[in-house]
Amino acid sequence: MKTVAYYRRSTNIQENSIEMQRQMARNLSYQKALLIDEEYVDDAVSSRKKTIKERQALQRLLIEIEKEKIQTLFVYKRDRLARNALEYLEIYHLLREKKINVIFTAENEVPIQYSPAGELIELLMAGVIQREGEQIVERIQETIKANFQRGITPGNLPYGYCYDRNTKTVHRNEEQLSVVKFLFDQAATDTISSIKELKNLLDIQNEIPQDKKWSTQMIKKVLANPTYMGERVLNISGEVLKSHYQQLAIVDEKLWLKAQQFLEQTAKPRLINEQPAIIYSLAGLLICKECKQPLTPFTSNRNNQQTFFYRCKEHSIKIEKNLIEAKVLDACKEFFQTLLKSNLQKLFDRYQQANEQKLQQEKNNIENEFDAIERQLITKTEKWFQETSEPEKEKLQIQLLTLYDKQENLRKQIEKINQEIAELQTLKHLMKSKLSLLVYDEPSYVETNLKSLFQDIVKEVVLNSYTMHITFKHPFLTVKEAVVDEVS
Structure with missing residues (x-):
């Protein structure tokens, strides 16, 4: 070997x-x-x-x-x-x-x-x-x-500059910088309305040196770089530093800011007339009584006006979206009011407090044991370094390893308890959010959260053109109600 x-x-x-x-x-x-x-x-x-x-x-x-x-x-x-x-x-x-x-x-x-x-x-x-x-x-x-701040190392330089590592100085390529100056001058005028126009203008200027083929993306990158007004930016580990290098400037701040306005104007996206997405909050929950299949969302256009429905095409069931959603929401409110009258909130709070106290006490006991082992590890490690007898060292080694394993086991137990406490808190916030939704009637808030509410509370809504039967996710509570089909 x-x-x-x-x-x-x-x-x-x-x-x-x-x-x-x-x-x-x-x-x-x-x-x-x-x-x-x-x-x-x-x-x-x-x-x-x-x-x-x-x-x-x-x-x-x-x-x-x-x-x-x-x-x-x-x-x-x-x-x-x-x-x-x-x-x-x-x-x-x-x-x-x-x-x-x-x-x-x-x-x-x-x-x-x-x-x-x-x-x-x-x-x-x-x-x-x-x-x-x-x-x-x-x-x-x-x-x-x-x-960087002293001006010794400017970092990666853009088009028109190069850094000499031997002399630690920056050299300007005046021929290349003349192209950059032309771009800034044209961007500051009112005659150019897009980057593409600026590129086309650059292509036809034969007197301008062309050592590279310019693209619109390259032009944007050049115009957005503050180096050309003498300001260098360094991003190191998330910290942004700025330093002024006057020898690099080819445009003043006023001209550079005009170029930024030009970039901002040309970057504005075209406005698209988009209709807001329609949220069918009961999708998948409305069931046809005849065929046992979910009703599907449907949009009707009459006299340039849209109306939104749920329907079962096979059994001619068609019910207006806002009507059925409002009726189901009212039923949900009644459902929770019934639960609240039975002291649901007090029972839940008592359950949560008892379990949190139990978990916290268990966690405190484990943390005390963990700290005690930590002190033993420090003491025995110091003894091991000072011990000269090999047999005694071997004993200490075994003890250290046993303590270390026991501490790791306690660490895992603490992590598990922290997770259980967090889950209890999440359950409490979830319940509060659902209860607050039932008493908060601001339209945009209800519209945004209604689908989540229905999915959490409603098991299914079985209906035909005249009746509705709601089953909640609760073993003892259902609601039967007449539904008026106002749309033929």
């Missing part, structure tokens, strides 16, 4: 990082009389931006370990393998399973241990590694922000 080494550096700025890691691995391999058979190198590859599968050398290394071809691995530090906590633990579990002899070449790097307490230590260190990586990213972002 092979002895190998793995090296990684995040960026090409760290010139000596790979060579430094290689030299330290070789020095330590000489001391331990181990010959390095193969080296795996991920050069200028960030473990934050790249997953395990995207880092080719690490992926090959893990495959070789999986195939049990490797016995010893030299690596500088844990963070060379991964900075993400979950990815590091995934690698750790593979190393432990295959019993890989991992040798860290950096000074003061705690040796890896394949034991219950060792896994807990690796879990803690994985969190530290990830936080260190996040702090590095934060420092890099702060540097980018500072350089």
